[in-house]
Amino acid sequence: MLVLAIGVSGCAKPPENLPPNQPFDPYEVQNRKVHAFNRSLDRAVVRPAGKGYSSFLPDDIEDAVGRFAFNLSIPGAVVNNILQGNMKGATEDTYRFLVNSTIGLGGFFDTASELNMPEATDTDFGETLHVWGAREGAYVELPVLGPSTERDTWGKVVDLFTNPLTYVLDDPENYYGTAASVSSGLSNRGRFSDTIDSILYDSADSYAQARSLYLQNRRFELGVEASDDYLDPYDDPYAATLEDPYDE
Numbered sequence: 409m410l411v412l413a414i415g416v417s418g419c420a421k422p423p424e425n426l427p428p429n430q431p432f433d434p435y436e437v438q439n440r441k442v443h444a445f446n447r448s449l450d451r452a453v454v455r456p457a458g459k460g461y462s463s464f465l466p467d468d469i470e471d472a473v474g475r476f477a478f479n480l481s482i483p484g485a486v487v488n489n490i491l492q493g494n495m496k497g498a499t500e501d502t503y504r505f506l507v508n509s510t511i512g513l514g515g516f517f518d519t520a521s522e523l524n525m526p527e528a529t530d531t532d533f534g535e536t537l538h539v540w541g542a543r544e545g546a547y548v549e550l551p552v553l554g555p556s557t558e559r560d561t562w563g564k565v566v567d568l569f570t571n572p573l574t575y576v577l578d579d580p581e582n583y584y585g586t587a588a589s590v591s592s593g594l595s596n597r598g599r600f601s602d603t604i605d606s607i608l609y610d611s612a613d614s615y616a617q618a619r620s621l622y623l624q625n626r627r628f629e630l631g632v633e634a635s636d637d638y639l640d641p642y643d644d645p646y647a648a649t650l651e652d653p654y655d656e
Contacts, residue, residue: 419545419558431623432546439549443615446554447608454597455605461591462598470595472516477588478528479508479515484571488531492539497529504528533570534563538630547619555622 422432433439462470482505489498504520505528512519521527537559538544545558553564568574573585597604611617 419543419562421543421545431619432544433619434546435548439547439619440615442549442551443618445551446549447614449552450597450608454594455601458594458597459601460598461594462601465595470599473588474592474595475508475512475518476515477585477592478530479505479512480573480585480588481571482528483573484567485529485531487570487572488533488536489529491533491536492531494529494531497531500526501528532560532563533566534560535630537563547623549615549619555618557623557626560626 420432420434426432465473482501486498486501486505489495489501504525507520507523507525508515508518511517534557542559548556548558548561550556550561550564556564571585577584607617607621608614
């Protein structure tokens with residue numbers, strides 16, 4: 409917790425003269441290099457694997473694996489709801505997890521929704537830090553994991569330890585959740601291939617486009633009011649001629 413406190417307190421603060429329509433990205437040079445790596449990895453491995461995964465498995469099985477992966481993540485959401493003071497969400501998520509883990513056969517079937525139980529709260533420790541008042545910090549792109557912020561990066565680290573199932577299950581059951589999450593990620597990459605390809609390979613500046621979409625979507629999830637003047641890469645007068653210096 410001491411290391412976490414030091415790390416979060418060190419999140420960079422945007423300068424007061426930063427225009428409201430500009431993202432806070434002091435690490436852009438390094439971020440673009442990581443983005444180039446991530447895009448190369450996607451082109452060589454993730455994209456073909458995702459398409460192969462979706463074409464090989466029937467949609468019903470893909471949906472079941474996705475439900476199983478999400479169900480295993482719910483105990484972590486319960487912990488974060490408690491840390492956020494959202495006891496209603498923690499209680500509802502606990503009931504949903506118990507129902508889907510038993511009657512729903514481990515979450516492969518969403519029995520809780522069939523019983524009209526409230527939807528699960530898809531929260532994480534990055535949101536917990538937001539509730540605690542930690543600032544967003546600078547935008548960063550992480551290897552393999554992709555777009556993030558300094559606050560959400562610390563949140564991802566802590567989320568590795570917040571799921572109680574990690575300490576309850578023995579090997580190899582302890583790795584079922586990770587395997588299911590990877591499978592669900594490949595499924596999403598295959599299903600939404602056209603949309604993701606349009607961002608990574610068809611936009612004039614894929615880095616700026618991915619950054620803009622991530623920040624706007626994340627702030628919407630956290631209930632942060634977005635500025636009407638927020639930067640849209642397609643509105644950039646230089647976007648049509650801007651080329652990614654790290655593109656192959």
